[in-house]
Amino acid sequence: MLLLIRAAALSSLIVLAACGADPAPGPVEQIIVREPGAAAAVASAEAPADALLAEGKAAFANCTACHTLEEGAPNGVGPNLFGIVGAGAGEVAGFAYSDALKGSGITWTATELDSFIADPAAKIPGTTMVAGAIADAAKRQAVIAYIDSVTAN
Amino acid sequence: MGKWSRRAFIGAGVTAGGALIVGVAVRQGNPIDELGPLLANGENEQLLNAWVKVDTDNVVTAVIPHVEMGQGVHTALAQMLADEMDADWNKVQILEAPADMQYVSDSIGRDFLFPNLQVPALLEPTVAGGILELAQAMGLQFTGGSYSVRATGQRAMRTAGAAAREMLVAAAASEWQVPESEITAADSMVIHARSGKSEPFAAFARAAAEQSLPAKPKLKSPDNYKIMGQPMARHDIPAKVDGSAIFGIDADVPGMKYAAVKAPPVIGATVESMNASTAKTMPGVLQILNMGDFVAVVADSYWLAQQALNSIDTRYSKTEGDGLDQDAIFARYAAALDEAGEDGGDTQTEAGDAVQSFAEAATKVEAEYTVPFLAHATMEPMNCTAWVRDGKCDVWSGHQAPVNARQAAADAAGLAFEDVTYHNGYLGGGFGRRSDNDAIIMATRIAKATGYPVKMIWSREEDTAQDHYRPSATSRFKGGLDKDGKLVSWDNIHTHLFDPADAPTVPYYNIASHKIRKVDVPMHLRFGPWRSVDHSQHGFFIESFVDEMADAAGKDGYAFRRELLAESPRHLKVLDTAAKMSGWGNALPEKHGRGIAFVPSFGSIVAQVAEVDMSGPKPKVTKVYVAADPGFVVNPDGFTAQMESGIVYGLTAALYGDITLKDGAVQQSNFHDYRMLRIDEMPEVEVALINGDHERLGGGGEPGLPPIAPAVTNAIFAATGKRIRALPIAKHDFA
Numbered sequence: 109m110l111l112l113i114r115a116a117a118l119s120s121l122i123v124l125a126a127c128g129a130d131p132a133p134g135p136v137e138q139i140i141v142r143e144p145g146a147a148a149a150v151a152s153a154e155a156p157a158d159a160l161l162a163e164g165k166a167a168f169a170n171c172t173a174c175h176t177l178e179e180g181a182p183n184g185v186g187p188n189l190f191g192i193v194g195a196g197a198g199e200v201a202g203f204a205y206s207d208a209l210k211g212s213g214i215t216w217t218a219t220e221l222d223s224f225i226a227d228p229a230a231k232i233p234g235t236t237m238v239a240g241a242i243a244d245a246a247k248r249q250a251v252i253a254y255i256d257s258v259t260a261n
Numbered sequence: 262m263g264k265w266s267r268r269a270f271i272g273a274g275v276t277a278g279g280a281l282i283v284g285v286a287v288r289q290g291n292p293i294d295e296l297g298p299l300l301a302n303g304e305n306e307q308l309l310n311a312w313v314k315v316d317t318d319n320v321v322t323a324v325i326p327h328v329e330m331g332q333g334v335h336t337a338l339a340q341m342l343a344d345e346m347d348a349d350w351n352k353v354q355i356l357e358a359p360a361d362m363q364y365v366s367d368s369i370g371r372d373f374l375f376p377n378l379q380v381p382a383l384l385e386p387t388v389a390g391g392i393l394e395l396a397q398a399m400g401l402q403f404t405g406g407s408y409s410v411r412a413t414g415q416r417a418m419r420t421a422g423a424a425a426r427e428m429l430v431a432a433a434a435s436e437w438q439v440p441e442s443e444i445t446a447a448d449s450m451v452i453h454a455r456s457g458k459s460e461p462f463a464a465f466a467r468a469a470a471e472q473s474l475p476a477k478p479k480l481k482s483p484d485n486y487k488i489m490g491q492p493m494a495r496h497d498i499p500a501k502v503d504g505s506a507i508f509g510i511d512a513d514v515p516g517m518k519y520a521a522v523k524a525p526p527v528i529g530a531t532v533e534s535m536n537a538s539t540a541k542t543m544p545g546v547l548q549i550l551n552m553g554d555f556v557a558v559v560a561d562s563y564w565l566a567q568q569a570l571n572s573i574d575t576r577y578s579k580t581e582g583d584g585l586d587q588d589a590i591f592a593r594y595a596a597a598l599d600e601a602g603e604d605g606g607d608t609q610t611e612a613g614d615a616v617q618s619f620a621e622a623a624t625k626v627e628a629e630y631t632v633p634f635l636a637h638a639t640m641e642p643m644n645c646t647a648w649v650r651d652g653k654c655d656v657w658s659g660h661q662a663p664v665n666a667r668q669a670a671a672d673a674a675g676l677a678f679e680d681v682t683y684h685n686g687y688l689g690g691g692f693g694r695r696s697d698n699d700a701i702i703m704a705t706r707i708a709k710a711t712g713y714p715v716k717m718i719w720s721r722e723e724d725t726a727q728d729h730y731r732p733s734a735t736s737r738f739k740g741g742l743d744k745d746g747k748l749v750s751w752d753n754i755h756t757h758l759f760d761p762a763d764a765p766t767v768p769y770y771n772i773a774s775h776k777i778r779k780v781d782v783p784m785h786l787r788f789g790p791w792r793s794v795d796h797s798q799h800g801f802f803i804e805s806f807v808d809e810m811a812d813a814a815g816k817d818g819y820a821f822r823r824e825l826l827a828e829s830p831r832h833l834k835v836l837d838t839a840a841k842m843s844g845w846g847n848a849l850p851e852k853h854g855r856g857i858a859f860v861p862s863f864g865s866i867v868a869q870v871a872e873v874d875m876s877g878p879k880p881k882v883t884k885v886y887v888a889a890d891p892g893f894v895v896n897p898d899g900f901t902a903q904m905e906s907g908i909v910y911g912l913t914a915a916l917y918g919d920i921t922l923k924d925g926a927v928q929q930s931n932f933h934d935y936r937m938l939r940i941d942e943m944p945e946v947e948v949a950l951i952n953g954d955h956e957r958l959g960g961g962g963e964p965g966l967p968p969i970a971p972a973v974t975n976a977i978f979a980a981t982g983k984r985i986r987a988l989p990i991a992k993h994d995f996a
């Protein structure tokens with residue numbers, strides 16, 4: 109709500125309006141990873157064979173804000189989930205887990221994952237995974253199958 | 262608020278005939294010819310603004326050429342128009358004018374309002390004085406400088422409203438075959454009391470359009486105001502409460518992707534290289550761009566773009582500013598001021614002989630004050646959505662100068678102004694930040710590179726570190742008192758001068774000899790107008806020094822200012838009102854203090870008294886009393902809110918605001934190290950409004966801010982004897 113309008117500002121606008129200035133510079137370097145709508149490169153290489161995996165892949169969108177799934181990909185808000193099915197809880201290197209999760213002693217079988225994803229805070233009170241729960245049991249099953257399939261490939 | 266888009270407008274089914282639109286036009290050949298060359302693009306163009314239309318359903322729509330950023334301007338301007346028109350306030354609608362030069366520069370105004378109407382009456386009453394201000398504010402569609410009500414409202418909205426009413430009355434008179442003088446208007450009805458006839462405005466809208474144009478519509482005098490001066494509820498509030506309001510950041514374009522950006526931490530550096538090997542593999546990433554002056558990642562969501570951006574390792578070029586910190590910048594200021602000495606620098610105003618009167622003064626006082634750089638920290642972070650394709654460009658943002666934004670986008674896209682459509686949303690805070698085009702240009706360049714629509718959002722870190730800042734500044738004073746303790750000599754030299762030019766001057770104080778000068782010093786960071794602009798620092802400098810002079814004279818700060826204002830009754834009344842409200846002079850508990858400050862700015866006169874409690878570990882401002890005279894208060898509720906918000910913003914800065922530099926880069930990044938005032942720190946604010954001159958209005962957005970810092974530091978002095986000469990207050994130790 110400020111800036112006094114001065115004649116100088118006025119005339120400069122009109123100069124601009126009168127002559128089309130040169131376009132601002134384009135990119136020095138442009139890396140096109142993929143086009144919108146195209147599947148991610150990594151994921152497409154591992155395209156799920158059947159409908160369950162396709163559904164699981166779609167449902168994993170609930171997780172991508174915080175988790176990566178590709179082998180060696182960095183931790184985000186949550187740990188990298190590559191190889192999580194069958195692994196012990198709180199074991200991904202370089203991730204600062206909550207004490208609650210770390211001390212839970214859980215092994216991530218499909219059943220354990222299912223109840224965790226259904227309601228993380230109920231399963232492990234004090235966990236810092238505060239979003240991403242999936243209420244729909246079929247979707248949970250699909251997402252776990254998908255996570256497992258990525259690891260298996 | 263109705264937001265303009267040609268499609269939405271037609272789609273809304275606005276009636277094609279039988280309606281009236283009224284504008285204030287500025288044309289070549291009018292008595293106001295001198296405006297032509299200033300404002301017109303070509304010789305044959307005319308300038309026109311259309312401000313009001315009456316629909317067949319008797320809805321009066323006020324077309325507002327200013328943007329809404331929480332200051333309530335849409336409502337206040339509509340009040341001015343509706344009152345002069347005698348419209349029914351409950352049926353008044355508001356439409357923000359499109360960002361369209363054509364709208365202001367040729368007859369397309371009628372097309373915008375009535376795409377299908379054959380020959381609307383475009384009214385062109387000659388606007389009386391102040392036309393230049395008006396045309397600037399209107400023509401540029403610039404919202405700032407506390408300008409909207411005092412320029413556009415006072416000179417255009419009211420004129421258009423009055424003209425529309427006169428034309429409706431004339432149409433009714435000829436239809437009813439009665440003299441115009443017997444017809445009145447009220448609540449969007451024309452009424453002939455003697456015959457008992459009355460009809461809605463809409464009934465005469467078409468006929469009104471054929472009436473001759475009133476050359477000088479008669480404006481109401483304040484005793485006839487019905488809507489002006491009333492605390493009408495703000496039109497924009499319901500949508501802001503229920504969440505349906507669309508801000509710039511809410512732009513939703515089918516198929517749009519998101520960009521996160523990072524510019525070099527040191528201003529002026531360029532991106533030398535980027536290593537994006539990790540970013541390339543991260544989820545959702547579409548493109549990674551080195552734009553030379555910044556890096557951008559485009560992804561499926563903002564969050565994914567930002568995460569990928571964070572993983573990029575970027576190298577920047579070296580710049581001259583690389584080693585700088587703020588001490589080095591203040592040292593530059595000091596060196597420039599030293600070099601200017603007693604006669605150097607650019608003199609702004611001078612009367613008498615300040616040097617000699619100082620030499621002869623009975624009491625001499627010298628002081629130096631400094632203020633830091635400040636960021637705007639708008640709650641809505643900087644953002645812009647752009648789509649460049651097929652020789653066209655659409656841009657969505659919240660901008661204080663939509664026409665400027667549109668031109669900036671055109672330049673960035675390499676297109677003509679006409680090929681760009683600019684869509685303005687509400688602004689989640691402007692404060693001057695949203696008058697810069699940087700975000701518009703960046704988003705347009707990204708969108709041009711991708712070819713699909715992209716919403717660019719700055720992280721808060723980027724917002725804090727890449728602002729255009731309120732400059733840091735140093736100001737030095739020499740003041741002299743005569744043997745009676747009267748202020749007779751005032752010599753001030755300070756760094757920088759941006760806007761408004763009168764900010765460092767004190768014409769309202771009666772001081773026999775004064776000299777005010779400035780020196781220009783490079784300040785490394787970019788300048789940006791910040792709420793109240795130069796008044797934000799000079800209010801503090803001037804009112805601190807006045808207080809120091811009062812103290813040297815052994816006088817009370819209020820009494821001392823009274824003497825200086827003795828010949829300006831209007832100013833004095835404001836000062837007296839604030840002092841009286843505060844119970845000035847009454848005893849306060851121990852370690853409590855009261856401070857007063859007086860700063861006229863943007864046409865409004867404001868005095869504030871702050872009370873502080875210094876008994877705790879840090880200062881607590883407990884109460885602020887405000888007296889303000891903006892000439893005439895159009896909406897008391899809105900104006901009071903502006904005084905309060907000026908205090909929130911100004912007190913935040915006075916207590917905490919401090920942008921510092923290390924190795925040329927801004928050190929602050931987010932609200933943990935660039936603090937905002939918290940609710941428990943907000944003083945109670947009491948505001949008294951004074952209508953001192955209904956013909957010359959002042960602004961509301963800015964004038965509430967400048968007095969708060971000195972009122973508080975003067976109060977701290979009263980409580981503790983400690984004089985704060987460098988802001989922010991948090992830097993000082995009161996233990």
